Amino acid sequence: MYTIPQIISIAKASQWMANQAAANGALYGSPVDPMLGVKLYVIRRDIELVYNLNPTYAGLQETSIYLLGLCNIAAAAFIVSGGGTVTPSQPNQFVYLIPITGADFYDATNYVDPRIVGESLQIFWNDVNRYLNTDEFESTAAGINILISGFDAILNPNYSLKIYIVNP
């Protein structure tokens, strides 16, 4: 059994649906009462105003059941069973490309950055113009460690690397 506020909501949706149905075919043989939308408005208006003033006013229950009888049951399906609102989630800000230089390194081979900890990485070394192989660097608890023999960021602060976070 629907409550009176639910019936009011159903009637509002039904009013729109009735007007759409009338506009789409009432004049071309479709069995739709072209005045149904207005009738729903007239009856629903009275019931809604009276309900807002006194929800227990005599006659409200009977008239709202009558109103429900004029409504489109399809409107009931999405007003009572579904509906509501969906709040879109705000995606987290993420970084997928981190350009660094030799000066950013903690020591000769270790680069510390919590943003890359635990991430799947690809590292492009501009100075040799290629991606590092997976055996040429390793992830550490604080960032990455470059394993290439002779790599020394302290001596070469102008090293230029780009760290890509894969599937951030």
Add this chain to the structure above:
Amino acid sequence: MTENFSASQTIGVPNTIILTDTSTGTFDPAITDRKVYITDVAGNYITANGYFTVPTSTDWPVADLTVSIACLDNDMALQIRVDWLDVTNVVLYTKTILFDFEMYGLMGSFALTQALSSKPNTIQDANYWNNRIILTVNLDDANNAVTIGNNQFISQSALDRSTYMLANQQLYF
């Protein structure tokens, strides 16, 4: 203090308007009394004691948050002015608001809907529905004239039409 008030009606009591003081800010201790002036579209002053052509007010004691005034014998659009006075009756604050009171119309229209639910075949009566729609449009018109247009004459004219239809239901419904 920012002076303000609201007006309402109770269903089942269409002859009475209820005013509520909704002023905000710190109450001004100089205020000792309130007076309510209600005027219709013809400029008459209306109180629970009747209509007056000279300024006539209803007292609204400061101690009372609300005041009920049984002054309506049909739906009306009314200018209501509330004056906040000091002990020498000097007006310290004043506020005027236009309202439409259509409880007679709402109750009459709802009664028609109740009758409709007991005589379902009426739903097919085109003449009945043409007049029901006119009645509803007049009531909506009266409300819109106040809330949108702030026009007492248009509102009262619409209420006069709805009042006539409900007073002569045998002609329309």
